[in-house]
Structure formats: C-alpha cells, structure tokens
Amino acid sequence: MAQERDWKCGDPHQHLIWAEATTDALRVLEGKWKIVIICQLFGAKDALRFSELERRVEGVNQKMLIQQLKELEKDGIVTRTVYPQVPPKVEYALTEMGKALGPSMAELIDWAYKRRDWMAEQAAT
Secondary structure: OOOOOOOOOOOHHHHHHHHHHHHHHHHHHOOOOHHHHHHHHHHOOOOEEHHHHHHHOOOOOHHHHHHHHHHHHHOOOEEEEEEOOOOOEEEEEEOHHHHOOHHHHHHHHHHHHHHHHHHHHHHHO
C-alpha cells in the first residue's frame, strides 16, 4: 500500500532515505532483460516454462536469461520450480513480492507514455 509522501517536508535526511529506498528498488530491476521478463510473467495466466519464456523474451540469449532469472529469484521477485522428470521441466512465476510490483509498473508505464508525448511536443516546436 502506497504511503503519502510529503515531498516538501524540509527534512534532507528523509529525502536521502527515500532516495536510498528508490535506488535499492531500481537495483533489483536493473538489467536489460529484467523488466521484459517481469512483464512477460505478468502477462502469463500461469507459470511459464523456461523455453516459453525464452521465446517471449525476444533477442535474449539463454545464458543471459538464466542469469537474469537467477538474480530475480535471489531478490524474491521470481520463483523457480523444478519438476523431477526427463526431460527436465522448469517453470517460473512471479512471487507475491513480484506481483506487488504491478501498481508501480503501471505507474511507470503511464509516466513513460506521458514523457513520450512531452518529447514529441518538444520536437515539434
């Protein structure tokens, strides 16, 4: 649940705390493929098998996808389920913490579209 922030609170220390929290959150999401992976998992009805995720994340190589998924798993955003069968079956899904990114992601998407419109207006003048 989002908390109201008094951005004009006048407390520089509080602003540093918010900056550190934001930096920590962005660190979890940094990397060329993490946002793409998260968006694909949001769009899936169920967990995705590795091969399906690999198809959906166009342009990523297998090594990089594995690395990014491991980091997302370590950070508690993605869960990895391995089924003991041959051939191996591995599925990925968002954790509750990963699903909690939904509102923030929606706000970032809205901001990105707003910024694109603003940039187009600037280019037209």
